[in-house]
Amino acid sequence: xxxxxxxxxxxxxxxxxxxxxxxxxxxxxxxxxxxxxxxxxxxxxxxxxxxxxxxxxxxxxxxxxxxxxxxxxxxxxxxxxxxxxxxxxxxxxxxxxxxxxxxxxxxxxxxxxxxxxxxxxxxxxxxxxxxxxxxxxxxxxxxxxxxxxxxxxxxxxxxxxxxxxxxxxxxxxxxxxxxxxxxxxxxxxxxxxxxxxxxxxxxxxxxxxxxxxxxxxxxxxxxxxxxx
Numbered sequence: 615x616x617x618x619x620x621x622x623x624x625x626x627x628x629x630x631x632x633x634x635x636x637x638x639x640x641x642x643x644x645x646x647x648x649x650x651x652x653x654x655x656x657x658x659x660x661x662x663x664x665x666x667x668x669x670x671x672x673x674x675x676x677x678x679x680x681x682x683x684x685x686x687x688x689x690x691x692x693x694x695x696x697x698x699x700x701x702x703x704x705x706x707x708x709x710x711x712x713x714x715x716x717x718x719x720x721x722x723x724x725x726x727x728x729x730x731x732x733x734x735x736x737x738x739x740x741x742x743x744x745x746x747x748x749x750x751x752x753x754x755x756x757x758x759x760x761x762x763x764x765x766x767x768x769x770x771x772x773x774x775x776x777x778x779x780x781x782x783x784x785x786x787x788x789x790x791x792x793x794x795x796x797x798x799x800x801x802x803x804x805x806x807x808x809x810x811x812x813x814x815x816x817x818x819x820x821x822x823x824x825x826x827x828x829x830x831x832x833x834x835x836x837x838x839x840x841x842x
Contacts, residue, residue, distance in 0.1 A: 691766075698763045705759035709831060712756050715749035720824050723817065727809075743800070746793060746820075753789050753827075774833040781830040788823025795819055 722745050725738035771779055795816035799809045809816075 694764050694766055698766055701759045701763040705756055705763070706834075708752065708756040708759065712749065712752040713828070713831065715745050715752055716824055716827060719745040719749050720820065723820070739800075743796070746796060750789055750793055757786070774836060777833040778830050781826045781833065784826035785823045785830060788819055788826065792816065792820045792823055 719742060722738065722742040725736075726742040770776075795813050798811075798813035799816050802809050802813055
């Protein structure tokens with residue numbers, strides 16, 4: 615009998631009392647902002663990571679003897695660098711151009727010596743003298759840019775630049791002696807004499823000068839990349 619009573623109570627419909635408001639419906643939960651794992655991890659690391667500090671015991675710039683003035687560039691120092699760079703670039707270009715009259719003077723020297731018994735002026739000798747004078751003038755102009763370039767460091771030269779400077783002690787005196795010996799040989803020829811004495815070393819000095827000058831160019835240009 616109790617089971618029947620429970621079944622009858624379960625079957626009876628619920629009676630709603632009129633006039634009472636309905637119970638408020640639960641509002642939906644507020645949307646949660648879901649961050650990507652990588653983004654949340656990076657953001658949390660940025661928030662929690664302390665600012666980078668110098669490791670304890672590491673030397674500072676002051677310990678190394680550097681002042682803020684040493685580590686910060688100045689307009690005057692930059693202008694000095696720019697001037698030196700410009701003058702050395704002009705020196706390089708003029709040096710390459712000077713190769714032309716130097717090589718031409720060496721080639722024209724083949725016809726410069728007079729034939730036996732003919733010691734007068736000849737066209738081939740005049741051309742050789744003109745080319746030699748042009749080579750010496752171009753060499754002096756090229757060297758002037760390197761000499762007048764401002765010095766910005768006391769560090770010794772290394773590598774090809776070191777060899778480039780060493781070879782100056784060969785081709786610089788050679789550029790001075792070659793025209794002097796050539797003029798001496800020229801005067802001996804014009805006076806009807808055979809070239810003799812120190813003037814006869816004109817060709818050997820000129821050859822050594824041309825070779826050392828070419829080696830100085832290769833020393834700072836190797837490997838050479840030709841562009842057409």
